[in-house]
Amino acid sequence: MSDTFSPRTLGILGGGQLAQMLALAAIPLGVRVVALEPDPQAGARLCAEHLCVPYTDPAGLARLAKCDAVTLEFENVPLEALDFLEGRVPVRPGRGLLAHSKHRAREKEGLRAAGAGTADFAVIEAESDLAGALAQLGGQGILKTSELGYDGKGQRRVQSDAELRAAWDDLGRVPCVLEGLVPFTREVSLGVARTASGNLAFGPLVENVHRDGILRTSVYTGGDQRAEAQAREIARAVAEAWGLEGLMTLEFFELPGGELLVNEVAPRVHNSGHLTQDGGGVSQFAAQVRAVLGLPLQGWKPPLPTAMVNVVGVDGLDGQALEPDWGAIDALPGTQIHLYHKAHRQGRKLGHVNLTAPDAETLRSRLAELERLIP
Amino acid sequence: MSDTFSPRTLGILGGGQLAQMLALAAIPLGVRVVALEPDPQAGARLCAEHLCVPYTDPAGLARLAKCDAVTLEFENVPLEALDFLEGRVPVRPGRGLLAHSKHRAREKEGLRAAGAGTADFAVIEAESDLAGALAQLGGQGILKTSELGYDGKGQRRVQSDAELRAAWDDLGRVPCVLEGLVPFTREVSLGVARTASGNLAFGPLVENVHRDGILRTSVYTGGDQRAEAQAREIARAVAEAWGLEGLMTLEFFELPGGELLVNEVAPRVHNSGHLTQDGGGVSQFAAQVRAVLGLPLQGWKPPLPTAMVNVVGVDGLDGQALEPDWGAIDALPGTQIHLYHKAHRQGRKLGHVNLTAPDAETLRSRLAELERLIP
Structure with missing residues (x-):
């Protein structure tokens, strides 16, 4: 085979259904997949070499580092894993992009900086950020944790300052973004x-x-x-x-x-x-x-x-x-x-x-x- | 999952590209694949549980027998393997069909019996079958081994009785079928x-x-x-x-x-x-x-x-x-x-x-x- 389709190996951080479907698509391209995933029952085990260890396991990461490139099926990759891999193997997307996409506040700021429109928002990272935030967004909004939210988890709809404070308490006072409501069609x-x-x-x-x-x-x-x-x-x-x-x-x-x-x-x-x-x-x-x-x-x-x-x-x-x-x-x-x-x-x-x-x-x-x- | 798509396991005799592509299609249907294939580099190893043993290995066959059903990617399955599996697990297609499709003479006879048209043919299984066979097919034909031929292997074109004898010698005097030429479009x-x-x-x-x-x-x-x-x-x-x-x-x-x-x-x-x-x-x-x-x-x-x-x-x-x-x-x-x-x-x-x-x-x-x- 020529260089374009010479045999390659792709590492994936994660082994759930996205990794499974990535592997099913990779094999016909002449690409073998190695998935690092602690869940022994994860779907990718069926069509990838399954490294059934924690995401930060040094031996597992060392195996990934021998691949031609590493990708991921979820954004909340432990930074230690990235620290280990970077410099040893191309990680795509890498830290620069993940810094935006894994953190709601950085994401919105990065989108605006790139010229993309977003909902109005206020960053809520300290008690003092609460005052006036809701008023600035028209009196109602959705409070979302900046990290680790998915499928509607880590979100609370709020319509008053009292609800905003209660929601922030409820979400553990972690860094959040308060988003204004968007009248989308x-x-x-x-x-x-x-x-x-x-x-x-x-x-x-x-x-x-x-x-x-x-x-x-x-x-x-x-x-x-x-x-x-x-x-x-x-x-x-x-x-x-x-x-x-x-x-x-x-x-x-x-x-x-x-x-x-x-x-x-x-x-x-x-x-x-x-x-x-x-x-x-x-x-x-x-x-x-x-x-x-x-x-x-x-x-x-x-x-x-x-x-x-x-x-x-x-x-x-x-x-x-x-x-x-x-x-x-x-x-x-x-x-x-x-x-x-x-x-x-x-x-x-x-x-x-x-x-x-x-x-x-x-x-x-x-x-x-x-x-x-x-x- | 309901009965239709409850988890299933499919056994395959063979582990080449057909088994690989069967496995890639099986996984999205909720089906896991076990491939019995002696070649350690066979393609199905990437997306199936690979039993890297001879086709007649008792432990390998016993593992296949635990699947919900067994299929095959090539027709020349050793009869010992079928003997072991039949009665323990559904083998599909099974011996009845393979008896036709793995043997060119039986295949042609079975096709005719089912009402399907085939090329005219003469079965050549003994020295005495050679005389007159070619004349009966219009003076030219293709001599093909009854078993184990694929991708044009095990075939000789013949235009005279002398060529027919030489071809049969060349093919090792194994059971053959002499097929008449078909003027196909x-x-x-x-x-x-x-x-x-x-x-x-x-x-x-x-x-x-x-x-x-x-x-x-x-x-x-x-x-x-x-x-x-x-x-x-x-x-x-x-x-x-x-x-x-x-x-x-x-x-x-x-x-x-x-x-x-x-x-x-x-x-x-x-x-x-x-x-x-x-x-x-x-x-x-x-x-x-x-x-x-x-x-x-x-x-x-x-x-x-x-x-x-x-x-x-x-x-x-x-x-x-x-x-x-x-x-x-x-x-x-x-x-x-x-x-x-x-x-x-x-x-x-x-x-x-x-x-x-x-x-x-x-x-x-x-x-x-x-x-x-x-x-």
Whole structure:
């Protein structure tokens, strides 16, 4: 094999479903994956060399350091792990980008510095930051921890100074960001990949619907040209300002006039991009593998309209797991099932179902059917 | 998870690229794969539990017997392995079907018994079978070993009784079939899957071009309705007559008038079905996993026109490996690379490139470009 596709090894910090799907996409590219993940039952064990040790284990990190490059499936990587790896192996994205994306306040400041719009916000890191913060944002907002929040966790909606103080106490008085409410009409997202040499490629503009703070559906119809062009320009500006090496996903609020504000940035593939696995094109997972290893990049907009519905653990009133109707899902044209090999737990992402259709209208109507089959 | 998608384990006899791609398709279905394969460097080791022992190893077979079902990636399974497994675990396809498909003479007889057309043939198993055999087939034919032939190996073209005798000597006087020449206009193939309960599903009708006895390109445009309907009827008849459990692929010769004769049958996914990985639909690999485990079947015709070009090891005049132009392949819209993690060797299948396009005309023109990039 020539240099482009000579055998390579990719290290991943983390071994959950994102690592599993990265590995499934890496293998056909001639890439072997090594996943450092303490959970012995993590999904990536099935298709990667699994280093079942803590994220800061020196022997495990030394094995990762022998890979051609290291990437990550979650942003809250222990700094000690980065300290060990940096200088020994390219870590993509690296500390510079993670400093933004793993910390809500730095992220918002970094987005503004790159020229991207965000919700108004106030940084709450000390008692003295509380006074006047809410008034400055119009009297209501959402208090969010700056670190470690995901899937709606670590957030409190507040409408008075008393509620703000109570919420901050409740969140443990850790550094937070108080965000003003955004009167958005919908949420969309877009992925961008960039190699160390500066080549860029983009994913599709995807429309997302959340339920209980967790992504429920993502839809790509191909009909969002204007919003997509705007999202790409923002993504390009942020990727270049932050020196992205790898792939990141921007979540946006769309305002009534069409303007996009960045809600948050994930330094990796994203749940809203799972639909790219089955639309007939390149998947976001292959795109991240390529970007991290410096392989040629292709855009990853699906040729076909595609959608995704998450399968999240739901307990019924009797405490038993409510099951998707797998038989009916299989019988619906254009569905593909993706399971993560995880045990059921209320609120846990267990898998997703992708749906492709020949046109946007058929996609929307089958998606409505599919949603009825998944609790 | 409900019964349909409760965790399952699939055993595979063999661990090469077909097993690798079966495993990559199985994991998203919640299925773990165990591959019994003596080659320590076999591709399936990357995404399956690899039992690196001989095919007849009792401990290895005992591990396979604990799976929910066992399938195979090659037809020449040692009978001892089947003897051990049968009765302990469902083996799909099993001995009944393999008795046909692994033996060219039995295969042709079984096809005729199922009502399928084949080339005229004479069975050559003893010295006395030689006399008059060629004359009966019009004076020329191809002598093929009944067992163990693949990719054009174990075949000799003959045009006289003297050549026939010499060829049979050359092939070691093993049981052979002498096939009459078929004036075919093209070669096509089609996969059929059948569960133990009798449910059937079909793949696309694919047009194949061989080079030096090895598949070079496969093309699916969706425009072959009449040939596809005929191929399905033949596949259905053979699947039912032979009691298929699992997936098999029929290769056909198309005669000038459009009639299809069955050339041979592979009791598994087939190189000509690799294009189903990237056309936006179900892949042949997912179909085999589902059929073998008795999961609901979906047809696996791609929604988009797709093609495939094999990457086969080619030595240049200087003895160095000739490389595909990977950069140009990546730059061609709609390509996806699939590598098997195998070392270069002249004539060895090392990978394939799939190509999707919005319409048949674009597909054909990009395929011509793609072929120029792959030696």
